[in-house]
Structure formats: structure tokens, C-alpha cells
Amino acid sequence: MTTPEPPRPGFQLPLLLLAGFRTLIDDLHAELAREGHPDLRPLHGFVLQAVGVDGTTASELGQRLGISKQAAGKTVDRLVAVGYLERVDDPADARRRLVRMTPRGVDGLRRSAEIFDRLRQRWAATLGEERVAAIEDDLRTMAATNWFRLDMPGWFGG
Template sequence: MGESAPGHELPLRLFAAFRAAVDAVHDDLARAGHEHLRPMHGFVFQAIGTRGTTAVELGARLGVSKQAAGKTIAALERQGYVERAPDPHDARRKAVRLTDAGRDVLDRSARTFARVRAQWADTLGPDRLERLEADLADLTPGEIWRLDAPGWFGPER
């Protein structure tokens, strides 16, 4: 390839690859009737998880205020993806849980990400993709499941 690319190109290419994978997921979700979901919602669904959470915990996981988390919860509740219920461990709190529709989104997303990875393996070769994944793991310290991207990208920092 010759001369090195400028330093700013690498993070842009990494983001473009991330964007391509996420766009593929949202194309599939739209075809399945979930056309109003946005990439930020994926972080929300992951942060809620299969066990549920509270608005305060959700805000902390996403790196946003409790109020911002509450607005997101209310919007997803109106769309049928989450529900609020009494917290079984603390009657003063409301738990936020995924509905069947929310779990369907997570399942469909996982299948699409697996398909995208398989396509990348076809393009690069499985060994090269595994080396790329190992190299990225070496370059990215800490927890892979950082869900605070909405807060990191947002105006509050």
C-alpha cells in the first residue's frame, strides 16, 4: 500500500465499519416492522438487558441524566418495546423490562450481526478476521460492553 494513511483515517474507518454493521441491523429491523428504531436504542436495549433495570441505573449505564433516560424509556414504552413494573427487590422503585417486542429486536440484531461477521469473514478470510478481532482487543482496553456511547456522543459531558 505504500505510504501510511493520515492518523485520523484509522478511527474514521473503524467508525465506518461499525456504522456499516449497525446500518445492516437497522435495515433488517426496518424490514421486520421496527423502522422507527435508531442506533441509540440498541444501547438502551443492551443496558436494560434480559433482567431489567431502573431509570437511574439506565442513565448511569448510558452516561446520560436520569431525565434523559426517563424520556427514552417513555418513548420506548409507547412503542411497546419496554414496560415498567414494580421492582421485585424494592417496592419504591419501578423496574424497566423489555417486552416480547424488545426481546425480538435483540434476537434479530444478534442474528444480523452474526450475518455481517460471516460476510466480513468471506471478504477478508476467517483467519484474517480473527486476527483483526484479536488486534482490536489488544488495542481497546477495558470492558467491551461500554454502553455509554449515547452520553459520550451527546452534548452533556
């Protein structure tokens, strides 16, 4: 007689999803450090994405990230200090300062994308391409339509 599998408690699903996310992010940052970007942190990826190719103001950055202007400014200060962002005069409005990526910031984002591709390949080598694709498809089905949101830092921070 076989014993039925114990039920899977609902709380495990978000924890396992978070653990998978954390594993990918930790692996990403270990590789980024090896490739010359030891100062990048998980929050910084959201910030660089929110700054974008055209740059933004600290106030707009805070809105995009769902954090206060002060918190955005502090994060920008840190990323300016380590060479990923710079502050420049806004050519359209002399009263405003823009935050924009430096070549180092662009390189960090480019390398992140390449590393994520390699990490996905690693997962596919372990689990099988079909299973990884099925996980992605299933998550797309269950996730909100606007699943890629830059305000994750503000959401986590409450």
C-alpha cells in the first residue's frame, strides 16, 4: 500500500518562488563581481532599469521605483560614487538635473542580461528545456499582465 503524498501547504509556493528568484539573483551578482562589477547590488538593477537610456530626475526615479525622492537620491548618490550613474544638467530645463547611466552602468546592465541567459541555460541543463519553458509559461499565465514592474523596491519596503 502506498502512502499518499502529504498536502503541499500554500505558504510554500511563494517561498519556493522567492528562493528560486534569490538563487538566480545571488548567482547573477557572484558572476557580475567576477566580471568587474562587485559594487552592484540587487536593488541597483531596478534603479538602472528605471533610469533608462534617456535618464530621469531623482523625483521621477523615486516614483518609478515606488520609493521616496530622498531614498532615490541616496541610492543615486551611491551609484554615482561607484561610477554607474552621473548627474548632468537637463538640456531642456536648466532648473533640473538629470540622472543618467555612465558607460559602466550600461556595461553592468549588458552583462546582467548575458549572465541571466547563461543562468537560464544552466537551469535548462539541469531541469530540461521543456520544464523551464513550462515554468515560464505557467508563471506568465498566473502573473499579472504588468508583471515587470520597477516599483518592486517600494513594494518590498512597504
